[in-house]
Amino acid sequence: xxxxxxxxxxxxxxxxxxxxxxxxxxxxxxxxxxxxxxxxxxxxxxxxxxxxxxxxxxxxxxxxxxxxxxxxxxxxxxxxxxxxxxxxxxxxxxxxxxxxxxxxxxxxxxxxxxxxxxxxxxxxxxxxxxxxxxxxxxxxxxxxxxxxxxxxxxxxxxxxxxxxxxxxxxxxxxxxxxxxxxxxxxxxxxxxxxxxxxxxxxxxxxxxxxxxxxxxxxxxxxxxxxxxxxxxxxxxxxxxxxxxxxxxxxxxxxxxxxxxxxxxxxxxxxxxxx
Amino acid sequence: xxxxxxxxxxxxxxxxxxxxxxxxxxxxxxxxxxxxxxxxxxxxxxxxxxxxxxxxxxxxxxxxxxxxxxxxxxxxxxxxxxxxxxxxxxxxxxxxxxxxxxxxxxxxxxxxxxxxxxxxxxxxxxxxxxxxxxxxxxxxxxxxxxxxxxxxxxxxxxxxxxxxxxxxxxxxxxxxxxxxxxxxxxxxxxxxxxxxxxxxxxxxxxxxxxxxxxxxxxxxxxxxxxxxxxxxxxxxxxxxxxxxx
Numbered sequence: 001x002x003x004x005x006x007x008x009x010x011x012x013x014x015x016x017x018x019x020x021x022x023x024x025x026x027x028x029x030x031x032x033x034x035x036x037x038x039x040x041x042x043x044x045x046x047x048x049x050x051x052x053x054x055x056x057x058x059x060x061x062x063x064x065x066x067x068x069x070x071x072x073x074x075x076x077x078x079x080x081x082x083x084x085x086x087x088x089x090x091x092x093x094x095x096x097x098x099x100x101x102x103x104x105x106x107x108x109x110x111x112x113x114x115x116x117x118x119x120x121x122x123x124x125x126x127x128x129x130x131x132x133x134x135x136x137x138x139x140x141x142x143x144x145x146x147x148x149x150x151x152x153x154x155x156x157x158x159x160x161x162x163x164x165x166x167x168x169x170x171x172x173x174x175x176x177x178x179x180x181x182x183x184x185x186x187x188x189x190x191x192x193x194x195x196x197x198x199x200x201x202x203x204x205x206x207x208x209x210x211x212x213x214x215x216x217x218x219x220x221x222x223x224x225x226x227x228x229x230x231x232x233x234x235x236x237x238x239x240x241x242x243x244x245x246x247x248x249x250x251x252x253x254x255x256x257x258x259x260x261x262x263x264x265x266x267x268x269x270x271x272x273x274x
Numbered sequence: 275x276x277x278x279x280x281x282x283x284x285x286x287x288x289x290x291x292x293x294x295x296x297x298x299x300x301x302x303x304x305x306x307x308x309x310x311x312x313x314x315x316x317x318x319x320x321x322x323x324x325x326x327x328x329x330x331x332x333x334x335x336x337x338x339x340x341x342x343x344x345x346x347x348x349x350x351x352x353x354x355x356x357x358x359x360x361x362x363x364x365x366x367x368x369x370x371x372x373x374x375x376x377x378x379x380x381x382x383x384x385x386x387x388x389x390x391x392x393x394x395x396x397x398x399x400x401x402x403x404x405x406x407x408x409x410x411x412x413x414x415x416x417x418x419x420x421x422x423x424x425x426x427x428x429x430x431x432x433x434x435x436x437x438x439x440x441x442x443x444x445x446x447x448x449x450x451x452x453x454x455x456x457x458x459x460x461x462x463x464x465x466x467x468x469x470x471x472x473x474x475x476x477x478x479x480x481x482x483x484x485x486x487x488x489x490x491x492x493x494x495x496x497x498x499x500x501x502x503x504x505x506x507x508x509x510x511x512x513x514x515x516x517x518x519x
Contacts, residue, residue: 171362173360173362173364174364174366176328176360176364177360177364177365177423178366178378179328180326180328180356180357180358180427181354181357181377181378181426181427181430182350182353182354182378182382182383182430183378183382184350187381191377191381192366195368196366196367196368199368
């Protein structure tokens, strides 16, 4: 207790001046170090099969990161509009965004992924035949793009609700004060409401990133060569399920742990800025 | 007398079944300071909020500075001419004091940053807290926050200022500093409508006092006559309760 109290002013000061990540300020960085050490030790002490797995799955890791980061930023944008729509007085905007959230939220991501990958090309091809439009007839789904669309649509629905809750948490007087100064609704949103709501929704936004990173493993069922799929390929070739899935799990763990530390760092910065 | 700057005609407003305003008529002239008093739930704040259309009214008409409020396209034009000060200050907590003062100047009035800061600092001097320019609202006392809120509204060069119970959320020792700023503003010739329970301020600064009850204006008079010889039974009851304390 006492120690925590003593540390508090120090921590604030160091964020104002330097702001660099420091293990002392965030002890959970030790866990990141430990997991990284385990991975490195396994690779060094037992290169067969651990080093082979990492080398084999390297491009899979990159695909996982690519799918996660791109879907995350797209779904933030979609969630922002979804959330604004859920709060809109405009009946059409409210109706469309509410229907979107309610429907998409109720269907498993895996089902949505499979639907986008297998069903949507057939629909587009049928449409192409109907219109006699060659690019549509020859349409083939690009696995990575399809996966990104599916995850964006699905997570955008969750994000809409987070954005809605964040904006609702800002007192009504803030919008009234902004409007009474002559700002338009969108100016008030942009300069007054959203900057405050952003701080409120930072923790759930971070959560969504970590959840999305893990759920990105589902894209392995639609022919995307992500970390999970590469792991499965390695296992089938070498018949060593224990080592393969241990290493795959450790690789996911190190990514999510690092993401969690970055999220907590951003949260602290946002608090000190106030 | 010249044309009134605010003309309220037969305005009605209801919230669900509750009738907040039941036919309000009022003229406010340029440079006039009007204090609106009355029991809670009498429609004082609702009337004030209708004047810059934070509240929409169901019936009647309001003309501010020659602009008809019934047309929704005119709202922003009216709002930039009418400053409003709230009971709960409503400063923007994520912005420094000076940024609270310059934000709307920059994006609504389209002023250059330097000019907006200059005007902001002038107004902070006027309300007596220039040293707080770089502070965040959360670091100020209630009285200081309310003075910043007044300065923020003034930064838009409004022709009319509305005050919605500006001292009701303040500790007693901070009320004076806010009332002093408001009195100075009144002396400078600002047109002001003040909803308040501060009878002392009403007596000293008002040109006219309006007593509202149950959604209508019951009585209006100069402070002198209003406090010494109210004509309506309802006003007499209210004053006898309020002034006893």
